[in-house]
Amino acid sequence: MDRIGIVLVxxxxxxDAHSGAIDADPRAELIGIVDAAPGRAAAFARKQGGIRHALDLDTALSWPGVDAVILCTPNDTHAPIGLAVAAAGKHLLVEKPLATTVADAQRLARAFEAAGTVLVAAHTHRFYDYGVAVKQTIDSGAIGRPKLVRLAILGGWIWPDWSAWVGDPDRSGGHALHNGVHLLDLATWWLGQEPTAIYARGRKQTAAELRIYDYLEMVVTYADGATAVCEMSRAHRPGSLAQRELLVAGTEGIVEQGWDGESSLVFGEAGTATLPAAGGNGxxxxLGAxxxxxxxxxxxxxxADAVRAVVLGVAVEESIATGRPVAVTA
Amino acid sequence: MTITVALVGNGGIGTQDHQSSMYGPAFERHPLFSLVDDPAAAQVLSIAVPLAERGAAIADAVRAGKHVLADKPLAATLAEAVEIERLAAEHGVVVVPAHHQRFNAALRSATAAVRAGRVGLPWNVQCDFVVAGGDPAPTGELVNFGLYPVDVVRALLGLEVRRVHATGSPDLVTLLLDHDHGVTSTIVCGRVPALRDLPPGGLAVHRYRISGSHGVLAVDARKPALQVRTTESNGLVWTGPGTVDALLDVLAAGIASGAGRAAIGPHDAVRAQRVIEAAQRSMETGQPVETGE
Structure with missing residues (x-):
């Protein structure tokens, strides 16, 4: 069987995480790398053993053996580059969010449907060990009908400096679109319900001059009355202590994973840090999926789930701006 | 010289009898109190009558010059709670609402630490107060024990609640509270089914995460406790004085001070009731509601 030829953009x-996944799957082959910065593309290509590299997508799409693209560019470029990939008849794995606007997300969905190629957004937490284990536990019926999800991902690190594109809401879509969609999608997938409303609060904790919220609290209400409380933070201190906590309460029981449910704790001269278990490679x-x-x-x-995540992320930003709950329909 | 106490009532919300299960035994074992049968001869009345009758019973006791330990909630309505606050001040008696969870040993330490700046300026509190099993409250659990975590969060932050948004259901509700200075808190509160190895009505989850400008304080309020595992069971065994014992310490200190007030009083019940009623309105309208504080 021919391997699927992939270009990273x-x-x-x-x-690096995507190329590592490609290296580990015998069904895939990394053909080349595209980056608008010449030095960066060339350096990445050398690191990968001398694969092809280019400054523009059109060149890469013309390389022989290219079947698919993995897109890792700033969020505001997902729509135009994704549409070009669809037009070229290639498959696409796009970093989350699918797009920074609902209209663009829907446009991408339509383009790939018309092209007959596969579009997947990288909501990687669905493939992490904990994400899978919670889903399996809920689907097994062990806790009955889930009524509440609490999910907190708290990391003290902040983006490198003021030039980081993530900090520019025009480029990232804001933190709800950039990272919030991970939790919004995961909680919704776990619950298996359609969201009906979002109420969110945001905070610029690290610096008043931030243009995005480094702390997000996103509360989703679902059609069956279930609630999801999702916290996404780059604001927690100390930065050395990343934490993830979850609680799912159902009609027959609860599922919990505290901050130490997967991580060990290092007490050192340099401070205290969590040490996540090695686990599987999400x-x-x-990539395999x-x-x-x-x-x-x-x-x-x-x-459709990736589009819904964008709908939810946009609603989060609107709710924070207005201080009111926002009705959502995916 | 001990303080005399009479137990008044064995009712509550639904099937509750906190008098027999909590207050009576706590008074009995407390060295500063002694139980008497005749309410007229007692300095303190421990009032645990059905909620519909409670406000009037407490008001009568206060008018008679009695100090009161009041089952929670202090009264069925905000108006009744406000009237009790006024009466208590007028008559110079101590009224302690049984918001005993704030006197959990871990939470007392946490409150002192937060107020001393150990996490810097606090900016968010997250709380889960989830009871497993026991008899569901006919009023809904928001009315039944929503005030416990609300009271704890107020104590931790020392900040009133200005705005409430609530979602979920009356048996498992999420409260999103706004305080001054942009500080926010979130409380998940309710009841889940009975869980193995937990006593009926026991707390399955009771925790607080206080995030501040310079650190985070994570409190598991099911502790201090031992984890005891045997061939038959697996559970936590509480260590040290319980929360109701600590509440009686506060009552005794308030009476001894002669000032007519304790470290917790009707004003705390009034403020908690404002939040609960705002949450009920928010549940009805689907919109955030100002508390009027």
Whole structure:
């Protein structure tokens, strides 16, 4: 069987996670790298053993053996680059969010449907060990009908400096779109319900001059009355102590994972830090699911769910701006 | 010389009898109190009558010059609670609403630490107060024990609640509270089914995360406790004085001070009731509601 030839677009830090996943899957082959910064593309290509590199997508799409693209560029470029990939008849795995506006997300969905190629947004937490284990526990019926999800991902680190594109809401769409969608999608997937309203609060804790909220609290209400309380933070201190906490309460029981449910704790001269367990490779599982879908299997991250995540992320920003709950329909 | 106490009533919300399960035994074992049968001869009345009758019973006791330990909630309505606050001040007696959770040993330390700046300026509190099993309250759990975590959060922050948004259901509700200085708090409060190895009505989850400008304080309020695992069971065994014992310490100190007030009083019940009633309105309208504080 021929391997799926993949081009990576964007040589930022997340590209390493994707290329590692490609290396680990015998069904995939990394053909080349595209980055608008010449030095960065060339350096990445050398690191990968001399793969092709280019400054523009059109060149890369013309390379022989290219079947698919993994897109790791700033969020505001997802729509135009994604539409070009669809027009070229290639498959796409796009970093989350699918797009920074609902209209663009829907445009991408339509384009790939028309092209007959597979579009998947990288909501990687669906493929992390904890995300899968919670989903399986809920689906097993062990806790009955879930009524509440609490999910907090608290990391003290902040983006590198003021030039980081993530801090520019025009480029990232804001923190709700950039990271918040991970939690919004995961909680919604776990619950298996349609969201009906969002109430959110945001905070610029690290610096008043931030243009995005480094702390987000996003509360989703679902059609069956369930609630999800999702906290996404880059504001918590100390930065050395990343924490993830979850609680799911159902009609027959509860599921919990505290901050120490997966991590060990290091007490050192340099401070205190959590040490996450090695566990499975979420990026590899995500890639595998995408390759499965290219082969005809049902997608584990349907396009409609990626569009819905954008709808929710946009509603979060609107709720914070207005101080009011926002009705949502995916 | 001990303080004399008479137990008045064995009712509450639904099937509750906190008098027999909590207050009576706590008074009995407390060295500063002694139980008497005749309410007229007692300095303190421990009042745990059904909620519909409670406000009037407490008001009568206060008018008779009695100090009061009042089952929670202090009264069925905000108006009744406000009247009790006024009467208590007028008659110079101590009225202690049984908001005993704030006297949990871990939470007392946490409150002192937060107020001393150990996490810098606090900017958010997250709380889960989830009871497992026991008899569901016919009023809904928001009315039944929503005031416990609301009271704890007020004590932790020393900040009143200005605005409330509530979602979920009366048996498992999420309260989103806004305080001064942009500080926010979130409380998940309610009842889930009975869980193995937990006594009926026991707390399955009771925790607080206080985030501040310079650190985070994570409190598991099911502690201090031992984890005891045997061939038959697996559970937590409380260590040290309980929260109701600590509440009686506060009552005794308030009476001894002669000032007619204790470290917790009707004003705390009034403020908690404002939040609960605002949450009820928010649940009805789907919109945030100002508390009027």
């Amino acid at each position: 964007g040589a930022g830090f997340i590209a 990026f590899a599982k995500q 995408w390759l499965d879908a290219i082969g005809g299997a049902p997608p584990q991250m349907p396009v």
